[in-house]
Ligand code: V47
């Protein structure tokens with residue numbers, strides 16, 4: 001975009017910082033959220049995205065497994081969880097999880113993505129048995145499992161420290177942690193929407209401990225509900241500060257709130273297409289030290305995900321196959337895509353599809369249809 005246009009839009013200072021590779025401030029973040037010139041924000045984010053990754057767009061052949069929906073937290077934005085004793089509550093046995101893992105399409109997979117509710121009394125043994133069984137059956141597949149919230153919960157139920165818990169899980173086969181449970185760190189938002197959930201500071205501490213042990217993690221922000229622009233900027237800058245300290249975050253994923261079937265349905269509409277693109281762009285611009293911004297097409301929708309690839313996102317997650325959390329909350333997207341579909345989608349958006357593994361090594365095998 002022509003530099004004079006950025007100046008006319010009141011974004012000249014930010015554009016100069018971006019061109020010089022300088023860090024943006026909280027005030028810059030607030031301005032990027034407030035400006036009506038979304039195309040200019042997107043163009044700036046695209047500049048950074050292309051500087052980092054050219055026109056590559058990463059994707060992974062993965063499979064999501066949700067081992068239980070029973071959860072003691074009862075977050076107001078969640079349509080997936082059920083309280084203890086609810087007739088729709090389930091816990092998959094280790095064998096059932098392995099069966100689901102084995103049922104992937106295309107004959108190969110490079111990652112299992114495993115998350116669930118905070119079950120009140122599953123022992124550490126359940127989680128280590130699950131990891132060991134998957135590792136034994138699929139030795140080459142990376143296991144990305146259990147959000148920081150689940151890790152803190154498992155440690156508490158078992159009566160051990162988070163560090164001990166992570167070490168035991170890693171010994172059993174854990175590769176990395178997904179980024180869920182961060183929501184919005186603001187205590188106001190947590191008190192309103194998820195008062196029983198691990199506080200934001202503690203979420204960051206679990207990530208810090210994982211990174212110290214050499215376990216990489218992802219990070220997220222759940223947006224499109226009651227959060228303010230200041231709370232969004234604060235959340236992103238706290239992630240950026242931890243990344244300065246540890247370098248352990250692989251990727252950031254903005255998660256678009258879906259209200260259907262949650263206790264907020266009818267009260268909150270969820271984010272607009274505009275909000276979705278803005279969140280991708282603002283996170284690319286503020287998180288200058290996190291290498292990848294992932295668009296989770298399941299939550300954002302396929303059309304918006306295509307556009308997001310020119311608004312700062314360089315990764316499109318994934319084949320997924322079976323997704324419960326967003327689909328419980330009314331998502332209209334498919335539950336999974338084939339490799340051929342995801343490649344086509346990325347190419348249609350004018351980008352080059354690159355199949356990766358969890359830690360962004362390029363997978364050199366030829367794509368299966
Ligand atoms: O922590 C719950 C969110 C997260 C809703 O690390 C909802 O690569 C929208 O973290 N509408 C779990 N979001 C999923 C998650 C994730 C997903 C994809 C990739 C990765 C990664 C992580 O889903 C929860 C919560 O923030 N969530 N309910 C809802 N109604």
Ligand code: SF4
Pocket residue numbers: 071072073074075078079080081116117118149194197
């Ligand atoms: Fe439980 Fe996670 Fe749902 Fe919250 S978002 S109720 S912690 S499953």
